[in-house]
Amino acid sequence: MNLYGERGNVLMLKKCFEQSGLDVICDCKEASDSLNIADYDIVYIGCGTESASYKALECLRPYRRQLDEFIENNKLLIATGNSFELFGDYINDDKYGNFEGLKLFEYGVSRTHKKRFLGDAVFSCMQDENKIIGFINKCSKISGVSSPLFNVEMGLGNDNLKSTEGFTYKNVFATNLIGPVLVRNPFFCQFVLNVAYKNIGFEPTSTPDMSNQIKAYNVALSELLALQRK
Amino acid sequence: MKIFIAVVLCKFVYFIGKKVGRGSSLPGKIVLKLFPDILSKIRMPKTVIAVSGSNGKTSTVEMIAHILQQNNVNVIWNKEGSNQIEGVATFLLNNCDTKGNVRADAVLLESDERYARLTFKYFTPTHFVITNLYRDQMTRNAHSEWIFDILKDAVKPKTLLILNADDPLVSCFASDHEKAVYFSMDENKYSTKTPQGVYNDGKYCPLCKAPLEYEYYNMAHIGRYKCTRCVLHTNDALCRITDIDLESKKAVFDGEYEINLNFASLFNVYNLLAAFTLATVLGFDKQKTADALNGYILKSGRIVQFKINEHNGILLTSKHENSVSYNQSIDYIKRNNKNSIVMIMVDAISRKYYTSETSWLFDIDFDGLASSKAESIILTGKYAYDLAVRFEFTGINPDIITVEPNIDNAVNMLSSSGGDADIFVVTCFSDKDKFLSRITQNIVHNN
Numbered sequence: 001m002n003l004y005g006e007r008g009n010v011l012m013l014k015k016c017f018e019q020s021g022l023d024v025i026c027d028c029k030e031a032s033d034s035l036n037i038a039d040y041d042i043v044y045i046g047c048g049t050e051s052a053s054y055k056a057l058e059c060l061r062p063y064r065r066q067l068d069e070f071i072e073n074n075k076l077l078i079a080t081g082n083s084f085e086l087f088g089d090y091i092n093d094d095k096y097g098n099f100e101g102l103k104l105f106e107y108g109v110s111r112t113h114k115k116r117f118l119g120d121a122v123f124s125c126m127q128d129e130n131k132i133i134g135f136i137n138k139c140s141k142i143s144g145v146s147s148p149l150f151n152v153e154m155g156l157g158n159d160n161l162k163s164t165e166g167f168t169y170k171n172v173f174a175t176n177l178i179g180p181v182l183v184r185n186p187f188f189c190q191f192v193l194n195v196a197y198k199n200i201g202f203e204p205t206s207t208p209d210m211s212n213q214i215k216a217y218n219v220a221l222s223e224l225l226a227l228q229r230k
Numbered sequence: 231m232k233i234f235i236a237v238v239l240c241k242f243v244y245f246i247g248k249k250v251g252r253g254s255s256l257p258g259k260i261v262l263k264l265f266p267d268i269l270s271k272i273r274m275p276k277t278v279i280a281v282s283g284s285n286g287k288t289s290t291v292e293m294i295a296h297i298l299q300q301n302n303v304n305v306i307w308n309k310e311g312s313n314q315i316e317g318v319a320t321f322l323l324n325n326c327d328t329k330g331n332v333r334a335d336a337v338l339l340e341s342d343e344r345y346a347r348l349t350f351k352y353f354t355p356t357h358f359v360i361t362n363l364y365r366d367q368m369t370r371n372a373h374s375e376w377i378f379d380i381l382k383d384a385v386k387p388k389t390l391l392i393l394n395a396d397d398p399l400v401s402c403f404a405s406d407h408e409k410a411v412y413f414s415m416d417e418n419k420y421s422t423k424t425p426q427g428v429y430n431d432g433k434y435c436p437l438c439k440a441p442l443e444y445e446y447y448n449m450a451h452i453g454r455y456k457c458t459r460c461v462l463h464t465n466d467a468l469c470r471i472t473d474i475d476l477e478s479k480k481a482v483f484d485g486e487y488e489i490n491l492n493f494a495s496l497f498n499v500y501n502l503l504a505a506f507t508l509a510t511v512l513g514f515d516k517q518k519t520a521d522a523l524n525g526y527i528l529k530s531g532r533i534v535q536f537k538i539n540e541h542n543g544i545l546l547t548s549k550h551e552n553s554v555s556y557n558q559s560i561d562y563i564k565r566n567n568k569n570s571i572v573m574i575m576v577d578a579i580s581r582k583y584y585t586s587e588t589s590w591l592f593d594i595d596f597d598g599l600a601s602s603k604a605e606s607i608i609l610t611g612k613y614a615y616d617l618a619v620r621f622e623f624t625g626i627n628p629d630i631i632t633v634e635p636n637i638d639n640a641v642n643m644l645s646s647s648g649g650d651a652d653i654f655v656v657t658c659f660s661d662k663d664k665f666l667s668r669i670t671q672n673i674v675h676n677n
Binding site for chain 1: 365368369370372373374375376379428429434436439441584585586587588589590591592593612613615616618619620622623633635
């Protein structure tokens with residue numbers, strides 16, 4: 001589940017934690033690996049092809065209870081791209097068939113292989129005043145999200161309209177934005193870092209250097225806002 | 231009558247378009263609007279060759295055209311690169327007589343992966359070369375499996391497929407198709423036992439999702455593989471690269487046909503091999519094909535040589551949103567034995583559409599530059615800071631990196647640098663003229 005440079009999210013978190021004075025152990029799990037999710041403070045899952053996402057779904061199914069406990073214990077779960085679709089009630093796919101989701105949350109997903117929903121995006125964030133930038137690249141429509149993560153200002157939301165996007169519950173932060181979302185959104189990354197610090201009871205000894213991230217973010221944001229105004 | 235009107239209208243609009251500098255797809259667009267099925271009315275010659283894939287389409291088409299011409303075949307091809315249905319319509323109608331007969335012995339078409347199924351709804355290629363399927367322009371192409379499904383619709387039962395055996399996904403085009411031959415590159419001194427690059431698209435079988443086992447990798451997920459569960463494996467090839475030496479710029483085909491390479495990259499060699507294989511399928515003498523390809527300089531080449539003061543420079547045209555293309559440029563720089571200055575420019579991500587999406591930078595193996603002789607790296611263009619962020623996650627010494635979004639200033643840094651280090655500029659078609667227009671006087675060779 002690393003289709004659009006999602007590994008950048010892990011690199012970013014690792015760098016920031018290390019610059020904050022934390023020692024970080026980062027495990028990348030393969031489909032054949034066994035898991036003890038309670039051993040971890042943060043779980044990250046990225047985007048995959050539709051077929052890969054069903055493989056991931058079957059790999060995660062035995063860990064449903066562990067994931068549920070992880071979430072209910074307020075631990076930090078970050079999902080980007082189509083991965084958060086796996087956590088819902090069902091996925092109906094017009095090519096691969098119908099799948100039961102992990103049923104951790106109530107939303108349902110319909111996927112089509114006849115059309116792709118693509119585009120740059122600007123979202124406002126309910127947790128932070130800074131806007132979120134990124135790109136949506138999916139073939140799904142997500143229904144029944146009761147607690148979205150973002151408001152759509154430009155681009156596509158869960159239902160592919162200009163409405164709301166993503167999902168949040170306790171310390172689950174999930175969005176269909178692809179790629180290194182935390183790299184491209186330094187302010188949202190800082191918000192996530194703060195959640196993680198609080199979770200483990202850690203006071204950062206120094207602040208991560210995100211100066212280049214902020215400059216890159218400002219360039220892209222101004223471009224996208226200009227595009228939005230057209 | 232319909233075809234008569236279509237041909238005359240197309241040629242007329244094309245003529246006017248040329249006068250006012252309009253693109254080559256407009257005449258086809260207009261004709262298709264009036265006659266949506268006009269392509270089915272065209273009488274094609276006996277040989278219709280299509281070439282598609284993520285990378286190498288234009289180069290492979292040009293090389294096939296050259297081989298055919300060397301064999302006295304009257305071939306026409308869409309050299310303007312308009313590879314979507316409107317461009318193909320313009321190209322074919324412009325080459326028809328008023329009765330709709332194509333005036334050539336063979337038609338050769340570069341075909342966009344997403345549009346081939348629309349084009350080949352109306353006529354069927356006799357031969358279909360598929361070069362590779364990589365992560366490419368994913369802001370519009372979604373992903374390789376998505377493109378596979380779309381391109382599969384363009385494959386008709388009567389068509390002979392010429393496939394890259396080393397690409398597991400491309401091999402799948404023959405999973406339910408009887409007529410297929412393959413090309414392949416043997417293990418060589420550049421092959422590796424572990425995956426190349428920063429991601430591994432060859433980890434799982436595209437057919438059954440079981441792990442793939444590789445004997446070796448040639449580039450990205452291209453190599454010799456077999457599925458641990460199902461039948462998918464590297465098929466026996468009709469034509470092979472049996473030896474290759476990029477330093478001396480030589481490749482050997484089928485154990486006996488040595489070809490001098492004008493541009494020494496594995497990418498280019500695979501393209502040559504695809505053209506060589508197609509020529510073999512058509513029954514041309516292999517030695518004559520090798521002679522045609524020997525030292526062939528692509529007109530659509532991606533290399534521009536320049537000289538700034540004492541610096542010899544090369545512009546390596548890569549594709550934004552295509553990590554394999556960038557990685558090939560980085561490999562080229564790594565093979566250079568002399569100290570170098572590397573400039574990477576990302577200013578407009580595409581020339582065809584707008585996006586600010588830069589996730590693809592994280593798929594490029596920029597770490598490769600750490601083992602090059604780069605003494606200085608300049609990052610420039612609108613997205614210079616995205617590049618700077620990406621470089622923060624490499625093992626490259628940050629002291630040699632300069633971030634200069636202003637392209638003028640970045641180019642001035644090249645011209646004001648002392649010494650005689652080689653210069654490599656890595657950028658895309660969408661951006662390369664922004665560099666070349668600033669060094670017009672310094673260009674030595676543009677191919």
